[in-house]
Amino acid sequence: MSQTVSQYNRLTKIIHWLSALAVFSLFALGYWMVELSYYSEWYKVAPHWHKSVGFMLCLLTLFRVVWKLTTATPEIEGQPWEKTVAKIAHNLLYLMLFAIFISGYMISTADGRGIEIFNLFTLPGLGSLIENQEDIAGDIHFYLTYSLVGLALLHALAALKHHFINKDNTLNKMI
Numbered sequence: 001m002s003q004t005v006s007q008y009n010r011l012t013k014i015i016h017w018l019s020a021l022a023v024f025s026l027f028a029l030g031y032w033m034v035e036l037s038y039y040s041e042w043y044k045v046a047p048h049w050h051k052s053v054g055f056m057l058c059l060l061t062l063f064r065v066v067w068k069l070t071t072a073t074p075e076i077e078g079q080p081w082e083k084t085v086a087k088i089a090h091n092l093l094y095l096m097l098f099a100i101f102i103s104g105y106m107i108s109t110a111d112g113r114g115i116e117i118f119n120l121f122t123l124p125g126l127g128s129l130i131e132n133q134e135d136i137a138g139d140i141h142f143y144l145t146y147s148l149v150g151l152a153l154l155h156a157l158a159a160l161k162h163h164f165i166n167k168d169n170t171l172n173k174m175i
């Protein structure tokens with residue numbers, strides 16, 4: 001949208017912070033659950049929550065992209081090179097999120113089974129689309145989640161640098 005605004009709108013802010021919370025929580029949950037033993041009471045419950053919340057985050061991110069494309073976004077502040085880097089980083093964050101959702105889906109559905117979402121309904125599985133799907137999708141999911149969290153931390157540091165060093169409006173317009 002070409003219209004100029006000085007703040008992100010309320011819904012954008014809510015979705016941004018909810019997504020940030022979900023990404024860091026899903027990462028922590030995933031990190032912990034892969035080490036669980038078969039005899040742990042969390043062995044089945046933790047992946048169930050990981051997949052259900054991940055699916056909700058996927059829906060939220062799809063909506064977020066549509067919302068972003070149809071509402072006005074404030075200008076990024078800083079030097080021209082900073083604006084370019086920020087735009088690349090923001091687009092990469094979106095791209096990585098979708099690649100993580102797709103790879104997660106491909107891990108869970110490689111054996112042909114669907115994914116139970118909060119015991120409410122089953123997301124249908126497409127089965128194995130490529131050879132060794134579970135392993136390949138598993139590697140992609142693993143490396144991308146670490147990269148996403150790394151990039152999100154850099155992104156947060158950049159926001160704090162704008163706030164405390166440049167003393168501009170970058171962080172305020174997302175709060």
Ligand code: HEM
Pocket residue numbers: 016019020021023024068073074075076077086090091093094152155156157159160170171172174
């Ligand atoms: C997993 C965590 C996070 C993700 C995936 C994420 C993603 C994003 C994305 C995609 C944008 C661009 C918004 C748009 O589409 O216009 C954005 C903007 C922003 N984010 Fe994050 N973010 C995360 C965490 C954080 C954290 C922890 C902070 C602060 C400490 C932060 C501060 C900001 C700020 C200030 C903006 C506005 C930047 C500007 O307009 O110049 N984000 N974030």
